[in-house]
Amino acid sequence: MGYKILLILESFLMVLPKSMRKMFFAFLAKIAYILAPKYRKIVRQNLNYAFDGTMSDAQIKAITKYSFKNLLFNFLHLMELRHISKEALTKKITIENAEAVEKVHKEGRAVIYVTTHYSSWELGGAAIGAMIEPLGAVYKKMKNREYEDWVLEARARFGNTNLEKEKVVKPLIKLIKAGKASGLLIDTNINEREGTIVNFMGKPIRQVTTPAYLARKFNAAIIPVAIRTDDEEHYTLMLFDEIPVEKTEDEAADLQKATQLQADWLTSLISKEPKFWFWLHRRWKNDKPEIYQN
Numbered sequence: 001m002g003y004k005i006l007l008i009l010e011s012f013l014m015v016l017p018k019s020m021r022k023m024f025f026a027f028l029a030k031i032a033y034i035l036a037p038k039y040r041k042i043v044r045q046n047l048n049y050a051f052d053g054t055m056s057d058a059q060i061k062a063i064t065k066y067s068f069k070n071l072l073f074n075f076l077h078l079m080e081l082r083h084i085s086k087e088a089l090t091k092k093i094t095i096e097n098a099e100a101v102e103k104v105h106k107e108g109r110a111v112i113y114v115t116t117h118y119s120s121w122e123l124g125g126a127a128i129g130a131m132i133e134p135l136g137a138v139y140k141k142m143k144n145r146e147y148e149d150w151v152l153e154a155r156a157r158f159g160n161t162n163l164e165k166e167k168v169v170k171p172l173i174k175l176i177k178a179g180k181a182s183g184l185l186i187d188t189n190i191n192e193r194e195g196t197i198v199n200f201m202g203k204p205i206r207q208v209t210t211p212a213y214l215a216r217k218f219n220a221a222i223i224p225v226a227i228r229t230d231d232e233e234h235y236t237l238m239l240f241d242e243i244p245v246e247k248t249e250d251e252a253a254d255l256q257k258a259t260q261l262q263a264d265w266l267t268s269l270i271s272k273e274p275k276f277w278f279w280l281h282r283r284w285k286n287d288k289p290e291i292y293q294n
Contacts, residue, residue: 002144003144003146003147003150006147006150010079010082013079014079014080014083018080021076021079021080022073022076022232025069025072025073025075025076026069026072026073028072029065029068029069029071029072029073030065030068032068032071032072033064033065033068036068039068039280040064042279042280042281042282042292043060043063043064043067043279043280044060044064045291045292046279046281046282046283046284046291047059047060047063047274047279048060048291049203049284049288049291050201050202050203050270050274051201051274052202062275063274063275063279064279066275067275067278067279067280068280070119070120070275070276070278071278071280073120073232074120074121074122077120077122077123077126078122078150078151078154078155079154081122081123081126081154081155081157082150082153082154082157084157086130086158089123089126089127089130089131089158090127090130090131092123092233092234092235093123093127093131093227093234093235093236093237094234094235094236094237095127095131095132095236095237095239096236096237096238096239097238097239097240097241098132098239100223100239100240100241100242101132101133101223101239103242104221104223104242107221108179109179109219109220109221110175110176110177110178110179110180110181110182110218110220110221111133111135111181111182111220111221111223112176112181112182112183112184112211112214112215112220112221112222112223113128113135113181113182113183113184113223113224113225114183114184114185114186114211114222114223114224114225114243114262115183115184115185115186115224115225115226116185116186116187116226116266116269116277116278117185117187117188117277117278117281118187118226118227118228118269118270118276118277118278119226119227119228119229119235119276120227120228120229120232120235121227122154122155123227123235124225124226124227124235124237125137125155125160125183126154126155126157126158126160127227127235127237128160128181128183128225128237129157129158129159129160130158130159131237132181133180133181134158134159134160134161134180134181135160135161135180135181135182135183136160136161136162136163136171136172136175136180136181136182136183137155137160137161137162137163137182137183138163138164138165138168138172138182138183138184138185139152139155139162139163139164139165140164140165140188141164141165141166160183163182169210169214172210172214173214173218176214176218176220177218182214183225184208184210184211186207186208186211186262186263186266187266187277187278187281187283188208188281188283189281189282189283189284189285189286190206190207190208190286191206191286192206192286194206194208194209195207195208195209195259196209196255196256196259197287198256198259198260198262198263199260199263199264199267200263200266200267201267201270201271202267203284203288204287205263205283205284205287205288206286206287207259207262207263208259209255209256209259211258211259211262212245212254212255212258212259212262213255215245215258216245216246216247216251216254216255216258221242222242222243222245222258222262223239223240223241223242223243224239224240224243224262224265224266225237225238225239225240226238226240226269228273228276240265243258243261243262243265244258244261245258246258
């Protein structure tokens with residue numbers, strides 16, 4: 001029943017002017033902010049921990065409100081991606097440092113895009129597929145399968161494929177060997193079997209080593225990518241220079257070093273414009289659970 005309501009809502013909203021759709025989702029974000037004290041608290045706990053309690057209440061409040069708005073706008077982008085043309089999408093987005101990917105392609109190597117829940121991440125993934133190259137994007141299985149199909153259909157609109165996280169290494173290897181691109185998020189909470197401890201935002205945390213492992217073993221290139229906006233109408237897809245992965249006799253040390261470089265990139269990105277990151281997520285849940293206690 002809920003899924004049918006979503007489809008009806010989508011049909012109605014997509015005939016409205018875009019400005020009205022944005023107003024509607026901005027209104028939902030304000031309601032969510034009021035009705036979700038649990039998540040307001042999570043944002044505050046994350047910010048206080050990441051920035052060592054140096055943020056003022058006014059800064060925390062502003063970032064919290066934006067976090068709700070940004071999440072709802074990402075949902076809006078998913079909805080719009082199911083209907084938008086490639087031409088319309090490309091008019092919204094400017095690519096920065098495309099040379100980083102072009103260099104890797106000239107060398108005949110596959111690209112592993114490492115990315116994050118930052119700003120308009122749904123638009124970012126679609127933009128890579130539409131404007132640079134299709135990629136295989138890793139995702140975590142959702143509880144509601146109908147909604148999952150809705151989301152994955154939007155993400156695959158411009159040539160990307162969706163790879164479910166469980167047992168994903170073999171499909172990723174297949175893509176890399178074929179010279180094709182893949183995309184992995186590096187900012188989600190993981191268990192101790194999935195990664196290594198790095199320094200992120202000045203704090204120890206476990207981060208996935210899969211990008212480093214694949215790049216090292218198959219001579220692929222790790223290219224960090226993120227997207228940002230000043231007006232929520234025009235966006236910049238930021239491609240960063242390749243993160244090197246050494247291949248010495250000490251594999252564990254090589255993976256640790258390359259994974260730390262990814263964490264350094266993400267720390268720098270968030271520190272410059274913290275409002276864009278997904279502070280609603282309990283990123284330190286497994287490694288520092290006490291920060292989320294009452």
